[in-house]
Amino acid sequence: MSSPDSPSDSAEHNGQLPQRVAELAGELTEAQEESRRRRLARQISDLASRSGQASRRGVASGTGAAWRGTQSGAGAARRQLRSATGAAARRAGPARDAAGRSVRAGRDIAIRRAQTAGTATRGRVRSSAAATWHGLQAGGEWLAAQAVDMAPRVPIRGIATLQQQHPGLDSDQLADQLIAGAARAAAGIGAAVGAAAAVPFVPTLPMELGVETLALVAVELKLIAELHEVYGQQAPGSARQRMLAYLIAWSQRRGVRLTTDGISLAVGSPVRRRLERRLLAKASQGAFALAPLLTGVAAGAVIDHFETRKLGNAIRRDLRARSATPAR
Numbered sequence: 001m002s003s004p005d006s007p008s009d010s011a012e013h014n015g016q017l018p019q020r021v022a023e024l025a026g027e028l029t030e031a032q033e034e035s036r037r038r039r040l041a042r043q044i045s046d047l048a049s050r051s052g053q054a055s056r057r058g059v060a061s062g063t064g065a066a067w068r069g070t071q072s073g074a075g076a077a078r079r080q081l082r083s084a085t086g087a088a089a090r091r092a093g094p095a096r097d098a099a100g101r102s103v104r105a106g107r108d109i110a111i112r113r114a115q116t117a118g119t120a121t122r123g124r125v126r127s128s129a130a131a132t133w134h135g136l137q138a139g140g141e142w143l144a145a146q147a148v149d150m151a152p153r154v155p156i157r158g159i160a161t162l163q164q165q166h167p168g169l170d171s172d173q174l175a176d177q178l179i180a181g182a183a184r185a186a187a188g189i190g191a192a193v194g195a196a197a198a199v200p201f202v203p204t205l206p207m208e209l210g211v212e213t214l215a216l217v218a219v220e221l222k223l224i225a226e227l228h229e230v231y232g233q234q235a236p237g238s239a240r241q242r243m244l245a246y247l248i249a250w251s252q253r254r255g256v257r258l259t260t261d262g263i264s265l266a267v268g269s270p271v272r273r274r275l276e277r278r279l280l281a282k283a284s285q286g287a288f289a290l291a292p293l294l295t296g297v298a299a300g301a302v303i304d305h306f307e308t309r310k311l312g313n314a315i316r317r318d319l320r321a322r323s324a325t326p327a328r
Contacts, residue, residue: 018150020047021211025218026155029185041188048193048211139283140276143210147217147279148265151243154218156225159232172320174230179312182223186308189215190300213283216304221250223312228256231319251278253311255318 021044028040157165166174193212225246228234235245235256244265245256251274265272285303 017047017051017211018146018214019153021214022150022153022155022218025185025189025215026222028188029181029219029222030157031185037184037188038192041185041192044189044211044215045192045195048208048215051207051211139210140280143213143279143283144265144272144276146210146214147247147275148244150214150218151221151247152240154222154225154243156222156243157229159229162226162229171230172316175227175312175316178223178226178230179309179316182219182312183305183309185219186216187301187305189219190302190304193300209283213279216282216308217250217279220308220311221246223308224249224315227312227315227319231316231323233319233322247275249315250311251275253314255315255322 024040024044024047028037028044031037031040162174162178163169166177169177189212193208221243225243228246233255235242235249237245248265248271249256251271265275285307
């Protein structure tokens, strides 16, 4: 059995990626020693690197095929245009008295063929843009599916455990501790992923960004859930329903709204689409960590630290405002 500090080399290949990311992010957030935080952050980075290496060959193959198709289409358009122009020039030469008619005929042919080639090229451009959009949609759908699977696995401390681990603190002081710990964990993930990205690799949504994004979401999801515990506003329902409610709160950057309508994260629902867009935005934020050399380390650490602290403060303000509002 693997130890808590050693990642499972085959976890991401056995469909256990959400479980492993949730475990590592939960341990990282609660770790007190700097050395342990660094070890756990490196494990998340290693998990991201292995997942990226496994998917890179397929992405490179698809990108190469698309590039070859684009080159082929552009070459065909150029050849058609040159052929049409040459035909016009040849027709203009035989006799001066027929030059006007030949040139006009050749010009018309050239124009029609150029228009045909232009239409084909525009079609390929539109097809490429559509493929990029579908790729982004697929990336958002994949991230959302992984996040929904991961959310119930994130370890959450109840208010009794939090008070035992941080004795003598009032609600605001305890919230300060949770936000600071989550921000440190997020900074560690950004720095570790940045340090591992010696050579940047930037397709639409690389697995490195996917795993890093899931880890950051797990850290922030744990923070949101525990802030609700601190302010006595836990989401209703089973453990899974509560975590899905916190995931929706994460996408909306506010506390859980207690309603009787239930929770809908069905594929294609407005809530699910909002979650997908928020996850893609989070992934684009994490792209700074893939910058070369030490730039990615600094950018990843600073941005992730700032964004997690900003989210935590926003959730706390919302919860405090609702705590101060008398119930009707």
